[in-house]
Amino acid sequence: MRRINLDQIQAGSVLAKTIMTLDGTVLLSCGTELNDEYIKRLQFNGITQIFIEDEISRGIHVPEFIREEIVTEAKQLVRETMVNTSITTSIDGKKVMEVVDKIIESILVNEDIIVTLSDIRSVDDYTFSHSVNVCIYSLVIGIGLGYEGDKLRELGVGSMLHDIGKIRIPQQILKKPGRLTPDEFEEIKKHTLYGYEILKGVEGISMAALFIALGHHERSDGSGYPHHLRKDNIHKAARVVAISDVYDALTSDRVYRKKLMHHEVVDYITSLASHHFDQEIVDTFIRYVAYYPVGTAIILNNGEKGLVSKYNKYFPTRPVVRIVMDEEGKMLPRHKEINLNEKLEYRIVKVWDI
Numbered sequence: 001m002r003r004i005n006l007d008q009i010q011a012g013s014v015l016a017k018t019i020m021t022l023d024g025t026v027l028l029s030c031g032t033e034l035n036d037e038y039i040k041r042l043q044f045n046g047i048t049q050i051f052i053e054d055e056i057s058r059g060i061h062v063p064e065f066i067r068e069e070i071v072t073e074a075k076q077l078v079r080e081t082m083v084n085t086s087i088t089t090s091i092d093g094k095k096v097m098e099v100v101d102k103i104i105e106s107i108l109v110n111e112d113i114i115v116t117l118s119d120i121r122s123v124d125d126y127t128f129s130h131s132v133n134v135c136i137y138s139l140v141i142g143i144g145l146g147y148e149g150d151k152l153r154e155l156g157v158g159s160m161l162h163d164i165g166k167i168r169i170p171q172q173i174l175k176k177p178g179r180l181t182p183d184e185f186e187e188i189k190k191h192t193l194y195g196y197e198i199l200k201g202v203e204g205i206s207m208a209a210l211f212i213a214l215g216h217h218e219r220s221d222g223s224g225y226p227h228h229l230r231k232d233n234i235h236k237a238a239r240v241v242a243i244s245d246v247y248d249a250l251t252s253d254r255v256y257r258k259k260l261m262h263h264e265v266v267d268y269i270t271s272l273a274s275h276h277f278d279q280e281i282v283d284t285f286i287r288y289v290a291y292y293p294v295g296t297a298i299i300l301n302n303g304e305k306g307l308v309s310k311y312n313k314y315f316p317t318r319p320v321v322r323i324v325m326d327e328e329g330k331m332l333p334r335h336k337e338i339n340l341n342e343k344l345e346y347r348i349v350k351v352w353d354i
């Protein structure tokens, strides 16, 4: 199985994971042979990536980090919360906590906590998927930092609702495909203050959650917003969410730009660690996030091409790879597996789209 961009897909490929809409209806089931009509249907629904099973990826298992039905339930809850919350109706804090507990349970089932989120999402559902993913990444970091019990749960609730203040920002600004004007950007920045205000009125919501909504765009060097706080003046939970937020945003396709590869975003966050983020939290984060997720198409330094077939949690840059093409791009009659941790003469030089 491997992940592929929809614009690379050929008719005849077989879908390896069922694609659901946010309402829980099946758009296309696992095992469907894709034809032009199905591909158009996916495009129409704003899907940009899918999983397929083909000759070169047969037998490669992309692990499910978190149970799909829990992710769907969480996305639906965020959508409900963001669409329905107004002056008259408030957020159901208890329900959010229940879903966060399920997510924590589902994360802890994993033997090795190496997070790769394989959700297939529509560009239109971005905000809901983003909220849930930020929650998952933040909980993984929290577990890595030794959080448990209420402290972990508060981090989960706050991270899931970190952008709740956006419900007070006009849709035409939030969904603007082009560059924002300085005034529009000032307006967007207010979602942090609005989030704090909204959550302040919700029963059972902790101070940590309020500070996450308020502080997740603050940066260690004072370059963030809304209060240009520095280092330890930023609440620790907000420093965790700052990293998850940037990571998920940059690894996602947006209307105005294509996503970056996971390893590029990890490198980007690492390079900014001392300026924007908290070094200890960045170090924890990179221990648990996949550098080259299973199924990633790679090129080795000798020109051979293949797919990552097994993750190496101790040396994330040296996974096991399945070589399927020689250096001239000719398919090999038989695939070969190379454990890069044992064959030090080889290294990955590029990630590409097959």
Ligand SMILES: [Fe+2]
Residues within 6 Å of the ligand: 162, 163, 191, 216, 217
């Ligand atoms: Fe935000």
